[in-house]
Amino acid sequence: MISVVEIGLFVFVVTTALATVLLRDVLAAVVVFAAYSLGMAIFYAFLLAPDVAMTEAAIGAGVTTLLMLLTLARTVHKNKGRFWQRPNVPGLVVMGALLVVLLATVGEFPEVGAASQEALAWWNPAVTQHYIENAYDQTGVTNAVTAVLAGYRGFDTFGEATVVFAAGIAILIVLNREVFTGE
């Protein structure tokens, strides 16, 4: 059921994630983080989520890495000689607790397609089934994801698009001040 490729990918993603946290050199951490994003993108493709995989590959591995590299190029780069970063103990405790909570919920997920009371509340067949059955007739597009995003939940998408635009413009204005009118 779980293939060798998937296990290899899992090991790769976990290793790069840990390396991102533990590497002392910021430049190295950024590069390893890009590798992590690429691994996650392939992982999403394995989990049959091509839309998310494309976004992760373009934004996570590509654009974000480039923006962080450019930011690094602007800062003073100094290496104190140590290769590994000593983990921050309070931070480690908080993240460990969060990890325990998240992993505890994984076991509680109902099986996909199960018909128990909790499972039905989880995957909400009334809404899901409505989209699956009517998306093509009502909207005429064959990608149900597009039908939901642009059609049934167009208002949400409008809000999201406006948020992306507003946040982007706000950052452009703030950065413009910093860059062009002195620090």
Place this chain on the structure above:
Amino acid sequence: MSSADQSAYVESAVIMTTVRIVSPFSLTYGLFLLFHGADSPGGSFQGGAIIGATILMIAFAFGIDATRDWLQNRIVVALSAGGVVMFAIVGLVPLAFGGSFLEHSFFHDEWGIKTKWGLEAIEVAGVGPIVAGIVVGLFFLIAAGSKPTDSGAGAVDDDD
């Protein structure tokens, strides 16, 4: 702007050749996702991001200042603002003629325009340009800060 005295740009034959070969394909792929998102995986967000990333790639290989000269900030911001306006127009037209906001089926019922085109308009003219514009705009501005700020003096009247 393109004075190479203190610029961080280093010409590299390997990167330039690679980008010259890869960018037509990635641009085509981005456009395909954008225009074909209604019928296959992908869509406007992914397409817009990949088109934006293609421009980043070109800028990385051929110099950020040179790229910025032909793709000015004004165009980039206009692209994203135009996306929001187009999205709003598609939503507001049904409202203006007695339907509800973003009621795509209204186009079909009133004027016989397929519902599909309403969704396509949002994807192609709305979300895609917004994402591409913001990605490129952020990149240009952060890149502008990565070189000594004195050469940025000429750009002050340009934006403020």
